[in-house]
């Protein structure tokens with residue numbers, strides 16, 4: 001057992017996908033490249049303006065909370081968090097401290113329930129661009145609806161924290177509350193981490209060590225690496241008998257280290273008080289019920305169902321859960337297979353569908369999505385394609401060609417087979433003709449086979465299949481060849 005036990009909590013900020021900003025009607029448009037276009041007196045904090053709460057943003061936070069098993073209190077309110085920052089034009093941020101929209105939930109990771117302390121709603125700041133001698137500020141982002149989730153310090157490894165962030169990210173997509181693109185800064189992760197000495201005696205309660213915060217982690221990899229680095233750094237300090245300073249550190253991805261930024265502020269430093277310009281929110285049971293009804297099947301449930309319904313293995317199921325669109329396409333394809341198939345036949349066709357989707361189709365897509373406008377394969381054509389392979393009407397080699405054509409032009413597989421002259425040769429006399437030719441060209445191989453070399457047979461099959469351009473029915477080839485070599 002390691003000498004020191006890490007305790008990890010996460011804070012995750014997510015920009016919500018809404019039409020307009022949190023307290024004004026400016027557009028929430030992450031694609032806007034021109035600076036300071038989506039601004040108005042409200043989000044610029046001009047005197048005399050009043051904020052108006054964006055109902056859509058409130059709904060999206062509640063939806064996230066419900067999906068994460070949170071309580072939604074009947075009353076919620078906004079608070080003013082006072083601090084100066086060049087990209088915060090009002091000199092304060094409207095946030096929630098005392099009565100957040102959601103509290104006390106959990107997210108299940110590998111069978112373990114990681115507790116969620118709260119999820120609240122606030123507004124984003126603008127963004128700064130630092131040049132060599134000066135800095136520029138862009139307020140397009142100022143006032144965007146920003147959701148903040150705070151977990152309890154329930155995690156004990158870098159891998160677990162990474163998994164939490166990944167699962168949360170996936171749920172954002174399922175709920176369609178945020179694009180949560182980490183490269184664009186739409187999802188930003190902060191880590192709280194402390195180390196404590198492992199206590200051997202059970203009755204002695206383990207005390208938490210000094211908490212260090214690592215800010216602005218912009219990829220799952222950065223989350224994992226920063227925690228691993230920090231565990232090592234703190235452990236080395238503790239082993240030397242040194243103290244850990246409570247502070248905020250930043251992650252330098254190029255150097256792979258965390259660097260001290262500032263000593264941590266406490267809530268008192270911000271002089272929070274209830275936002276006087278906004279009324280408290282009253283969330284009725286009916287509202288909660290309505291929002292709950294909009295929650296789709298979530299990743300964990302979907303995973304369990306795919307395994308149960310289609311007999312998929314863990315690995316393939318995860319691909320279909322993480323790639324939501326591919327998973328939905330898979331289910332549509334299966335529903336297009338002929339009805340009332342015997343169990344054995346259905347399960348073999350499901351296996352074929354999974355394999356062709358995960359290897360060949362994903363290869364053709366090259367990172368693209370089956371939801372793209374230019375994706376041409378319909379679920380019923382894909383189902384027909386699978387049935388043709390299952391019934392042995394096309395070999396696996398021909399199947400690849402057919403799928404390639406389907407991907408290119410979108411026609412149904414039978415049409416492609418006819419058009420491209422790819423249909424299988426099942427006529428015995430045609431196959432015999434090819435076999436005779438190959439045998440006469442390879443007298444030595446035939447001799448080898450007769451003197452007991454089994455792989456000579458496979459070699460001949462390969463030659464015959466190649467001569468037929470993959471079109472000869474492999475079973476028939478094998479039968480006739482056996483006869484000829486007797």
Ligand SMILES: [Zn+2]
Nearest residue numbers: 024026040043
């Ligand atoms: Zn505005």
